[in-house]
Amino acid sequence: MITIYSLCGKDDIHYSPHVWKVIMALHHKGLSFDVVPVDFSTIRDIEGGAFNSVPVLRDGDRVIGDSFEICTYLDAAYPDAPALFAGAGSEAQVRFLESYCLTALHPPLAVIAVMAMHDIMHPGDQAYFRAKREERFGVSIEALAETAPAERARLQERLAPVRAVLTHHHWLAGDAPAMADYVVFSALQWCWVVGLRDLLSPDDSVAQWFSRCQALFGGAAQKPAGAPRGA
Amino acid sequence: MITIYSLCGKDDIHYSPHVWKVIMALHHKGLSFDVVPVDFSTIRDIEGGAFNSVPVLRDGDRVIGDSFEICTYLDAAYPDAPALFAGAGSEAQVRFLESYCLTALHPPLAVIAVMAMHDIMHPGDQAYFRAKREERFGVSIEALAETAPAERARLQERLAPVRAVLTHHHWLAGDAPAMADYVVFSALQWCWVVGLRDLLSPDDSVAQWFSRCQALFGGAAQKPAGAPRGA
Numbered sequence: 001m002i003t004i005y006s007l008c009g010k011d012d013i014h015y016s017p018h019v020w021k022v023i024m025a026l027h028h029k030g031l032s033f034d035v036v037p038v039d040f041s042t043i044r045d046i047e048g049g050a051f052n053s054v055p056v057l058r059d060g061d062r063v064i065g066d067s068f069e070i071c072t073y074l075d076a077a078y079p080d081a082p083a084l085f086a087g088a089g090s091e092a093q094v095r096f097l098e099s100y101c102l103t104a105l106h107p108p109l110a111v112i113a114v115m116a117m118h119d120i121m122h123p124g125d126q127a128y129f130r131a132k133r134e135e136r137f138g139v140s141i142e143a144l145a146e147t148a149p150a151e152r153a154r155l156q157e158r159l160a161p162v163r164a165v166l167t168h169h170h171w172l173a174g175d176a177p178a179m180a181d182y183v184v185f186s187a188l189q190w191c192w193v194v195g196l197r198d199l200l201s202p203d204d205s206v207a208q209w210f211s212r213c214q215a216l217f218g219g220a221a222q223k224p225a226g227a228p229r230g231a
Numbered sequence: 232m233i234t235i236y237s238l239c240g241k242d243d244i245h246y247s248p249h250v251w252k253v254i255m256a257l258h259h260k261g262l263s264f265d266v267v268p269v270d271f272s273t274i275r276d277i278e279g280g281a282f283n284s285v286p287v288l289r290d291g292d293r294v295i296g297d298s299f300e301i302c303t304y305l306d307a308a309y310p311d312a313p314a315l316f317a318g319a320g321s322e323a324q325v326r327f328l329e330s331y332c333l334t335a336l337h338p339p340l341a342v343i344a345v346m347a348m349h350d351i352m353h354p355g356d357q358a359y360f361r362a363k364r365e366e367r368f369g370v371s372i373e374a375l376a377e378t379a380p381a382e383r384a385r386l387q388e389r390l391a392p393v394r395a396v397l398t399h400h401h402w403l404a405g406d407a408p409a410m411a412d413y414v415v416f417s418a419l420q421w422c423w424v425v426g427l428r429d430l431l432s433p434d435d436s437v438a439q440w441f442s443r444c445q446a447l448f449g450g451a452a453q454k455p456a457g458a459p460r461g462a
Contacts, residue, residue: 086320089409092400092402093411095395096403104392161330163330165326
């Protein structure tokens with residue numbers, strides 16, 4: 001049985017984009033799994049204290065703590081299940097997309113989503129989150145949230161390469177969804193689960209692709225709150 | 232015989248990144264070709280006036296005028312030569328990278344390279360280039376060039392996804408160079424050919440990969456001035 005540890009807010013909302021990459025990967029491979037919720041104060045208790053971030057995956061005796069490492073492990077450990085990566089070129093593509101998400105999408109999303117994230121957190125996490133964000137940005141999270149309109153405009157520009165692919169292909173991975181899609185999807189899913197549903201215009205090809213991703217695996221990512229349990 | 236039309240400055244310097252994509256693609260496929268230099272005033276004369284930008288490629292009766300279309304044509308027309316793309320996933324990867332170059336790399340590079348580009352152009356093109364750039368940016372090209380240090384810093388940040396791939400792979404296409412590499416290489420080669428050789432620190436993995444790209448095909452892209460003639 002596979003277990004993943006996931007940062008969780010009120011109402012069972014799993015909001016870490018890095019955890020969502022692994023949730024989508026596990027569904028893609030058709031593997032059953034349980035999700036164990038943690039919060040900022042209990043991350044340090046995961047598997048004896050070896051980790052300071054999620055996701056962490058346990059599969060039997062194996063414990064792995066980085067979303068990319070987890071996904072390459074899943075392809076190696078379950079070679080007969082559908083592949084997440086199609087060789088070295090595909091791995092290189094996903095490495096690029098992961099860094100693009102971290103450096104181009106996450107900065108605007110972190111501002112756009114700051115109050116919604118705060119509001120779905122447990123009270124103890126709210127205080128920790130506020131302190132860390134105010135330290136990073138040098139202003140109150142309320143003041144930070146006031147800059148969201150400019151960040152929403154910046155997000156639209158930053159999504160241009162995703163749109164360029166979707167003009168010619170149904171999926172970022174090409175003919176069928178795979179890890180390339182799940183990496184970028186998870187950045188947007190993070191904001192969707194905390195309640196931001198208006199980041200994209202409905203006629204935007206990115207919005208339509210996002211809906212296609214959410215509909216995969218029996219709509220596993222369509223639940224307003226919470227990661228699906230099991231495949 | 233294949234002919235490509237290329238924007239050319241003094242001393243036979245071919246400086247269009249879009250032309251370089253096609254030059255690298257033709258070498259990759261081992262095809263012989265001739266390069267016909269044009270300048271801004273003669274682009275409109277190419278092949279009877281059907282095009283307003285380069286590259287344009289003629290192969291027998293076929294004339295094609297977009298670098299991506301040219302490269303997919305080359306794979307289709309010469310299927311026995313080494314492939315530029317490895318299927319739909321690879322095409323999707325290159326579409327993403329092409330848009331990433333246009334939206335993330337070209338804006339800082341256009342500022343960093345503005346005076347060097349101007350200085351290698353023929354006098355007639357210099358006047359046209361100055362007018363177009365000053366219209367776009369609203370300042371003289373000399374004033375624009377003074378903002379280059381900030382754009383150099385921005386370029387380093389924008390290259391993060393390229394570095395993320397090169398930490399794990401020798402080439403952006405994975406195990407061997409292909410179109411994914413040539414697309415990003417050509418953006419940096421544009422600045423290299425006009426004389427900017429210090430954009431990257433020598434210990435930067437991007438600099439080392441750029442050198443590996445330049446060394447391909449017998450060092451076809453290592454000549455300080457000019458596109459190679461023939462394969």
